Amino acid sequence: MSAVVSEKKLKVVGTSPDRPEGVPKVTGQAQYGADWTLPGMLWGKILRSPHAHARIRKIDTSKALKLPGVKAVVTGADFPEQKFEYVGAARVALNFWHITRNVMAKEKALFEGHPVAAVAAASPLIAAEALKLIEVDYEVLPHVIDVEEAMKDNAPLLFEDMIPRGYTPEATKPSNISKRVDFKIGDVDAAFAQADEVIEAHFKTAPVHQGYLETHACLVRTDADGQAECWSSSQGHFAVRNLTAKITGTKVADLRCHAAEIGGGFGGKTVVYVEPVALMLSKKSGHPVKIQMNREEVFKATGPTSGASMTIKIGVMRDGKIVAAEGIFKYQAGAFPGSPVMNGCMCSFAPYDIANVRTTGYDVVCNRPKTVAYRAPGSPISAFAAESALDMAAKKIGMDPIDFRLKNIAKPGTPTVFGTKLAFNGFAETLQALKAHPAYANPPKGKNQGRGVAAGYWFNGGGESSATVSVNEDGTAVVCTGSPDIGGSRATTAQMAAETLGIEYERVRPIIADTNSVGFTQTTGGSRVTFATGMTVINACNKVIEEMCKRAAKIWKIEPENVVWEDGSARPAGKRAGEFPPLSFREIASKRTATGGPITAAASINAEGQAPGFTAQFADVEVDPETGLVKILRYVAAQDVGRAIHPKYCEGQIHGGVVQGIGWALNEEYIYDKNGRMENAGFLDYRMPVASDLPMIEAVIVEVPNPNHPYGVKGVAEANIVPPMAAIANAVQNATGKRINELPLSPPRVLAALDS
Amino acid sequence: MAKQHVMTTINDNAVEFLCDMHQTMLDVLRDELHMMGTKEGCGTGDCGACTINVNGRMACSCLMLGAEAQGKTITTVEGIAQSDKLHTLQRKFIEHAALQCGICTPGMLVAAKTLLDKNKNPTEEEVRYWLAGNLCRCTGYNAIVTAVLDAAKEMRGA
Numbered sequence: 001m002s003a004v005v006s007e008k009k010l011k012v013v014g015t016s017p018d019r020p021e022g023v024p025k026v027t028g029q030a031q032y033g034a035d036w037t038l039p040g041m042l043w044g045k046i047l048r049s050p051h052a053h054a055r056i057r058k059i060d061t062s063k064a065l066k067l068p069g070v071k072a073v074v075t076g077a078d079f080p081e082q083k084f085e086y087v088g089a090a091r092v093a094l095n096f097w098h099i100t101r102n103v104m105a106k107e108k109a110l111f112e113g114h115p116v117a118a119v120a121a122a123s124p125l126i127a128a129e130a131l132k133l134i135e136v137d138y139e140v141l142p143h144v145i146d147v148e149e150a151m152k153d154n155a156p157l158l159f160e161d162m163i164p165r166g167y168t169p170e171a172t173k174p175s176n177i178s179k180r181v182d183f184k185i186g187d188v189d190a191a192f193a194q195a196d197e198v199i200e201a202h203f204k205t206a207p208v209h210q211g212y213l214e215t216h217a218c219l220v221r222t223d224a225d226g227q228a229e230c231w232s233s234s235q236g237h238f239a240v241r242n243l244t245a246k247i248t249g250t251k252v253a254d255l256r257c258h259a260a261e262i263g264g265g266f267g268g269k270t271v272v273y274v275e276p277v278a279l280m281l282s283k284k285s286g287h288p289v290k291i292q293m294n295r296e297e298v299f300k301a302t303g304p305t306s307g308a309s310m311t312i313k314i315g316v317m318r319d320g321k322i323v324a325a326e327g328i329f330k331y332q333a334g335a336f337p338g339s340p341v342m343n344g345c346m347c348s349f350a351p352y353d354i355a356n357v358r359t360t361g362y363d364v365v366c367n368r369p370k371t372v373a374y375r376a377p378g379s380p381i382s383a384f385a386a387e388s389a390l391d392m393a394a395k396k397i398g399m400d401p402i403d404f405r406l407k408n409i410a411k412p413g414t415p416t417v418f419g420t421k422l423a424f425n426g427f428a429e430t431l432q433a434l435k436a437h438p439a440y441a442n443p444p445k446g447k448n449q450g451r452g453v454a455a456g457y458w459f460n461g462g463g464e465s466s467a468t469v470s471v472n473e474d475g476t477a478v479v480c481t482g483s484p485d486i487g488g489s490r491a492t493t494a495q496m497a498a499e500t501l502g503i504e505y506e507r508v509r510p511i512i513a514d515t516n517s518v519g520f521t522q523t524t525g526g527s528r529v530t531f532a533t534g535m536t537v538i539n540a541c542n543k544v545i546e547e548m549c550k551r552a553a554k555i556w557k558i559e560p561e562n563v564v565w566e567d568g569s570a571r572p573a574g575k576r577a578g579e580f581p582p583l584s585f586r587e588i589a590s591k592r593t594a595t596g597g598p599i600t601a602a603a604s605i606n607a608e609g610q611a612p613g614f615t616a617q618f619a620d621v622e623v624d625p626e627t628g629l630v631k632i633l634r635y636v637a638a639q640d641v642g643r644a645i646h647p648k649y650c651e652g653q654i655h656g657g658v659v660q661g662i663g664w665a666l667n668e669e670y671i672y673d674k675n676g677r678m679e680n681a682g683f684l685d686y687r688m689p690v691a692s693d694l695p696m697i698e699a700v701i702v703e704v705p706n707p708n709h710p711y712g713v714k715g716v717a718e719a720n721i722v723p724p725m726a727a728i729a730n731a732v733q734n735a736t737g738k739r740i741n742e743l744p745l746s747p748p749r750v751l752a753a754l755d756s
Numbered sequence: 757m758a759k760q761h762v763m764t765t766i767n768d769n770a771v772e773f774l775c776d777m778h779q780t781m782l783d784v785l786r787d788e789l790h791m792m793g794t795k796e797g798c799g800t801g802d803c804g805a806c807t808i809n810v811n812g813r814m815a816c817s818c819l820m821l822g823a824e825a826q827g828k829t830i831t832t833v834e835g836i837a838q839s840d841k842l843h844t845l846q847r848k849f850i851e852h853a854a855l856q857c858g859i860c861t862p863g864m865l866v867a868a869k870t871l872l873d874k875n876k877n878p879t880e881e882e883v884r885y886w887l888a889g890n891l892c893r894c895t896g897y898n899a900i901v902t903a904v905l906d907a908a909k910e911m912r913g914a
Contacts, residue, residue: 022850025858026842028793028833032859035792124787125778211893213797213805214859263795263859264893295798487856487894648853652895656856659896683802683891691897692881692888 004643004705004712005499012499013711016648019491020510021261030261033217033233034292041219042071042120044274044281044291045127047134048301049109049116052143052367052676053156056109056136059117063133069126072285073134074277075117076106080249090181091342098336100247102370103276109138110158110335111367112677113300115273120281120289143367143676147309147332150176150366158335158365178337179363183345183417186356191324195315199392203385204742205725206669207307207332210374211660211688214263215298220278221288227254228282232275235265235484236523240275241515247276248283255279257515259484266660267373268303270523299681303372304670306331306339308381312348312389315356320399320407322390324356325349329382331363334370339363340378343459346418347722348382350457351427351614352408357417367676373525375657376458376613376718380664380725384743387454387726392739401453401730402435405616424611426640426704426714431455433702434616434638444620444633452730455616456722460715461526462607465533466519469497469540471599475586477501477544480513481533482521487717488649489529493537495645496530496711500541502568503585519604527715530645531706532607538710543601551595552583609708613719615639617658621731628751630666630732632693637723638700642714647701654699654720661724663689669744764825766791767835775822781815782806784822785832793833793862797891804890807863808832814870814889833862836869845869845907854903856894864890868904876912880905 007014024030061073082096100106105116117134121127142156149155155176164171166180192198218232228250234240237257245252262269274291282289293302308331315324327348331339341361349357359382394404406428414422434440434453443451468480479497483489490510498505521533545565552570553560562576569582592599620634637658644650667687671679680686705712725743733739738753759774766789775784782799785791785808794817797805801816808817809831836843845868848854855861864887871878871886878886883904884897892900 016853018850019853019855021858022855023842023846025855025861026833026846026849026865027837028791028862030858031792032795034786034796037790125776212857212859213803213891213893214795214857215797262857264857266893292796295800295803488853648899649856652853652856652899655896655898656894660893682800683798684800688891688893689896690888690891691884691901694884694897696898696901697896 004707005710010499012495012505013645014647016646017491017495017505019488020494021485021490032214032263033260036219036231036260037290038219038221038288041288041290042122042285043124043127044118044120044278044289045131046115046277047117047131049105049112049114051109051138051140052112053141054109054138055141056105056107056116057139058137060135061117064119064130067126067130067133069122070119070130071287072120072281073117074280074284076104078280079104079247096246099243102336103247103273111369113297113369114335115301118277118281120285120287144176145366145368145672145676147307147330147364147366150364151330151362158367176365177362178333178365180360181342181345182360184358185415185417188324188326188356188358191356192315195323196318197393197396198313198315199389199396200313201389201392201741203310203312203388205308205381205384206743207304207368208664208668209299209304209686210266210268212264212266212268215293215295216274216302217292218275218278219288219290220275220282222279222282226250228279229256230275230279231258231260233260233262233269235262235269235486235525237484238482238515238521239270239523240272243272244275244279248279250279259512262484262486265486266375267377267525270373270525271303273302295683296681299686300678301369303334303370305374305377306333306371306381308332310382310385312385314389314393316393316397318397320397320404322352322354322408325354327359327382327386329359329361331361331381332368332371333363333365334368335365336370337363337365339371340373343378344382347379347457348386350416351410351455353410353414354408359417375660375721379456379458380661380722383454383456383722384725387723388729388741391452391730402431405455406431424706426702427614429704430614430638430640430702431616433700434618434636437636437700439634439636440618446622448625448735449620449622449633450731450735451618451620452727452734453618454723454726454730456719458527458613458719458722460531460610460613461528462532462610463522463528464606465521465536466602466604467533467537467540468518468600468602469544471544471589473590473592475589476507476509477503479508479510479537480518481537482513482518483529483533484512484524486524487653488646489524489533491649492530492645493534496534497537497541500538501544501585519602527613527717528610531610531709531713531715532605534713535607535709536603536605539605540601540603543603544599547599547601548585548588551588551591554595555583555591556580611642611706611708611714613640613715615719615723617723617727619724619727619731621728621735623732623735623750625754628747628754630728630745630750632662632695634695636698636700637720638702639716639720640702640704640714641716642706642709643703643712644701645711645713650701650716651699653716655697657718657720658697658724659689659694661721662728665725665728665743665745667744667746760823762823762826764828764830766830767832777823779822780818781808781820781822781825782817785817791832791834795859795862804867805860805863807866807890809866809870814867831866833865836865844911845904848903848907852899852903852906854895854899860890860892864892864900872908872911876908878908
């Protein structure tokens, strides 16, 4: 039986109130990473490698240090050595030997833009001058950019001693392949042999950047006794604290991190770049240090997601049943191991009930910036390949693409290639909702127009979160969490608190507390905050309610077990039912001093029971045969969110994810010259979608509640970016008859396909 | 090099400042005048986060020198609300969820206000093209366009 609160009883959940931090954001008062200053503050700047691959023979900083106004210089030698080991779950394993080198190069520069030194000076201009005075003696090495090239036996090696993991028998020769992963269910070869039709195709995607408008920025101050304080824009100030403490050799408790307002993250602000550098510069100089990246630095030295090379094979029967599927996924990790290829292997066929599946992934280093999470990391890449191939299969047997997917859709109990069985409903409901959209019956009929369908899967996350709820004497409550708000979580946590406590939304003030003021909380990512942080807020509110009932019992001089909480008031119950009029939240709050003192509750959780996200979308496009430009005429996206706590923000997440996907599909890519230098490190040449490129995106919210969350939350932020690349490629195929298996579908590529 | 003395009007206030000749108006606003509402997204005039209104026209403050402010009339995001009363556009942005992270919002609001100062009844297409120089990575622009159209409607008294 579901433990989810019935929709009929909800007052605040399911409404769309204004965001609590809305006014500071529209008046310019909200403080983002670069908006913090301190008296005596210095400006930090980072010197970056101009070479894609070079050995660092020597760095001479003496001239820079002599420049008036320069207060400190650091290089890789200033950062403590870290042990070479992979720690944590395989999907997200960390290796601090790598992480510290990504922050500041030691032996080698591994990509253009790799930090090699940093200065702190009295003004940005002096800092920039000082960088020019640092002499780095490089031995330029051959480099490799493309994933297939990097996998070749004779490729230049980024790490001369890196033996690929995941091979049986064990690999013995060094390679740029960091790791091989594979998953399998059933007898794939036998199933292919029996299939009526077999589709096989090769696909490529380009690396794309998260494209947050706010560049990385932080302010760090240190005390002579080793204590430090950091204000930075990140998706997780606890992650900033733990990573920075480890990289700089600071005690975790001595580093207090504050969550600045964050100007977009999308996965890209889950790691650290500037914070450890600012801390080291602050330590050396004795001054607070601010570092703010410029846009070129963001493109060249922070994580895009992987580009990939992939092969998909699908075996299908004439009745539409998919009997076998295989995927080979080669993902660029960038300069250090850790692409999201494992996610790609796990998600690619996860929406479907296919008895025989094999997926193999390769995590490959190359001379590019280290990849970082980007919205449903890994899944959109493999879905571009898998969902394009599914479209080819549906065409081959002459089935409607939604009906084809519905025939094969995973249901509770369906085994996945990664071993577990699907435990949740919602996939079929989402496809049906898309099919029921009024526009689905009317595909575009104009010249050069076409429609494409695709679906997408994402795990969604649970994990560690903490909250503290404090009741004030006027009947208001402050809810402190450790989750930076990147998509409206202050509003949704306040809604869930208001709903649970039975008070108005406006009486709840949500705050993101610093790392020393609330319990540990994992990063805002994995669509986990409304689910996991929401759950811990609800638990803390329930503790508050328990305490409020005790206070009412005390006031009434009755036994606490004879008090219940209903509609925001304590009521006498059981044998005491009706003896006293109810006491409201506000009344009990006002009597706190006389009834036992402050009413505060903390709760922490390692949340489990998260449900995967599923989305199905269609795109209608028109292709200009003269220019190759693909115009999006209509875009409809249905997504199962569990329950929409704040429907308007759920729609906003869907709109945003889809439009990022449209950019990924049509324009965005990293372009390198023959020396491995990025040629389009700015928004003029790295073309993200603008308002005039787009129609109104139509979001269809599907609500199949998650039975493991009191309000049914599944998560909404990520799954929406999974289908657009395939949906648009499928639409272009329908519009032109040409299938393009390489992203982006930019005008030159589309034109070349039309001319072929 | 000696600093430049500049007298200008920002958000209806007479403002005097000294700046280096190389400093952009964005640098001056943020680092000299401590008006942090105007944001830097790119520094190359491609994203619109630093949009300000100069003598009635939109400008990327990252492409304007501080010295150029001499004698001009400038409005930044901090000057859109009237004391404690939000401008209709600001209210509509909150109401329609036209912001998520909010980093593009200051530039977006200044751009939208400049549009509505000139065109009280823009079409959706006009709004989309007017705001094409202001990047937003969170919203897909749906809610922004809706908020601007709704604000225009309310301001017309329609």
